[in-house]
Amino acid sequence: MENLIVNNLFEFYKLVGTSSQFLNCTQQYCYVKAGNLSWPNIVFDLNEEQVNYQNLYDKIKANEISNKVFLLQNETIETQLLNHDFKLSSSIIGMYLDLDKATKPVNDFSTIYQVDNNTTATEFARIASKAFNYKILPSTIKPLVECQELKLFIGKHHDEYASCGMLLLDKRGISGLHMIGTLPKYRGFGLGKIMTNKLLFEAYENASQQAVLGASIAGERVYSKLGFIKQGDFKSYVV
Incomplete structure (x- = not known):
């Protein structure tokens, strides 16, 4: 795995x-x-x-x-x-979820919007930059809108776009959850969980057997509650 x-x-x-x-x-x-x-x-x-x-x-x-x-x-x-x-x-x-052992989320995501144009791609870059605290350029996100293997989403809280997430259907049919983030001022409202469930819903729509992701220590607790299982550690080294 x-x-x-x-x-x-x-x-x-x-x-x-x-x-x-x-x-x-x-x-x-x-x-x-x-x-x-x-x-x-x-x-x-x-x-x-x-x-x-x-x-x-x-x-x-x-x-x-x-x-x-x-x-x-x-x-x-x-x-x-x-x-x-x-x-x-x-x-x-590293974490994974066997989708045949989990319950498919109900398709009730009225606050989640698919990124399908330059304007929403720019919003994705803005949210992700603030959520992860590093620069993400709109010029990097905009070409991804055209990738058939990848779906990008942003979520609203009241009238402001406040969360983001991506789903990659890879060559092995595995759905990977990536770039799940929330604006700092809106953390604690469950927006990350809503986005995660939206991505899981899309993973089921992909007919994937497994969903996978990379989680922080804090994120591991959240994803464990959704049924994800820890499998492997990933390291970053710098000079």
Whole structure:
């Protein structure tokens, strides 16, 4: 199951990078490096047998490639990164839900709107930037509207767009929940749960057998209540 989760995450980054034309892949790794110090900025899918860690370090120091290395927990790779002066910066928890063992949410999402034009894509970028506290450019989000594998949503609270989320149907038929966020001033109103249920509803509509996501420690408690099961840890290392 760990591989299903990591494959969905990597496919997500490749799709975002391809859509905005900043994906680069070598025999050693892939990376996406958006402009203006914005999201996404990440090295991923390391080839354990071929990666040259000193070269990777040097390229990051020279600002030639992205400054964050993201991977599924792997003692061999992590030891090499630490030996080459990388530092652990953050971690998330891989989680999955067997959809045939869960109840499909009721289709009652009057406050959720699909992102289908430049205006709503700009709103998505605004919400996500504030929710995750890093810059996400509208120019990165707008091309994603045309991706058939990906659905983007924003949610309202009263009269303001306040939440966001994406769902990726990957090549294996797994539905990945991504970029679930809420404006800080509207946290505590259950908007994240509403968005998560909307994405799960869409996962059922995809006829997926599993839904997967990466969760923070705080998010793990929320998703566990929805039936998600922890499966694997994902680490980020920086120079």
